[in-house]
Amino acid sequence: MTKKIGVLTSGGDCPGLNAVLRGVVRASEHLSWEVIGFIDGYEGILPPVRTMPLNRANTAGIMQQGGTIIGTTNKGNFIAKMGDGKKMAAPPDVVKKARQTVADLQLDAIVAIGGDGSLTTALQLFEEGFPIIGVPKTIDNDLEATAMTFGFDSAVACVADALDRLHTTASSHKRVMVLEVMGRHAGWIALYGGLAGGADIILLPEIPFDYEKVAEVVSRREKDGYKSTMIVVAEGACPKDGHLVVAEQRPGEYRLGGIGEQVASEVVQRTGKETRTCVLGHLQRGGAPTTLDRILGTRFGVHAVKMIEEKKFGRMVSYQNYVVMDVPIADAVHRLRTVPPNHQMVETARAVDISFGD
Ligand code: F6P
Secondary structure, three states: OOOOOEEOOOOOOOOOOOHHHHHHHHHHHHHOOOEEEEHHHHHHHHOOOOEEEEOHHOOOOOOOOOOOOOOOOOOOOOOOOOOOOOEOOOOHHHHHHHHHHHOOOOOOOEEEEEEEHHHHHHHHHHOOOOOOOEEEEOOOEEEOOOOOOOOHHHHHHHHHHHHHHHHHHHHOOEEEEEEOOOOOOOOHHHHHHHHHOOOOOEEEOOOOOOOOOHHHHHHHHHHHOOOEEEEEEEEEOEEEEOOOOOOEEEEEEEEEEOOOHHHHHHHHHHOOEEEEEEHHHHHHHOOOOOOOHHHHHHHHHHHHHHHHHHHOOOOEEEOOOOOOEEHHHHHHHOOOOOOOOOOHHHHHHOOOOOOOOO
């Protein structure tokens, strides 16, 4: 039986979204299903409804491209999560309009590709009777119920590349270099990127750090003859008894940023070493996906179509033990998967002399 499905990408973009769209389109085509994309995430569902047909022709060659060809937003009428963890639901009139769109377009299913907030909306819509399934995405890799999200590997590759570049300039000038990376309240990007890029100190949200300990490592390295010290700090990291550094407060959400400068200034004060800060920012979200993210995105897109065939609504694609499977969306939202301080990766990092400033 032929079907018509709507796809949307919601929340912050990340490399691999286009691979999912291409996977959905190709797998649907084998079943003679029609696919449309909602423009700018859930916002496209609301009047004036904005869609575009997605087909083999206009998704050809997009797997290698970062971003999303159907646009996204992390603001708007469907905001389902406050930055402080307080939950909000999309209001009844918004849900009513969305329901009308689904009926008018005669959609059999919606594929919502998003992170925690967007999947919370997907869960709400499912509970209100929408035939919706979720595909998890975020560079932060902080979603429960999936071992990995696409976008994370590309962000880690970007951090490692940045460290490679910073290393050469830092050692030429015998400087301390502080690299601030994304990840919100989870330190996965800092941990993996820092390890891959040969950082000397990694500061994570999950391990409160001590500026004295950080300064000790910097001074000891200088005494031992090292020409530079590389510090990776996650944007959500906090010193002991300190607080989160917020770059911008906006309705229902806040944006982290600024801890890198603080770390640099404390290092200068305590060691006298010349120190520079680099905030990697949205470079981590842009550009071509790594091969791993292209493959993961494609697998997620293909599995999403299989889930629709099997009417597995209210569920989300998940990656566990190298297998793509699915779990209830409810298992993934309302909680964050942060780095356990005794995680094997933390122990591995400590074993190769990386300090966590604790
Ligand atoms: O969740 C992805 C993410 O890139 C975070 O790592 C970061 O804190 C945030 O989004 C930045 O959001 P924005 O794109 O609104 O600046």
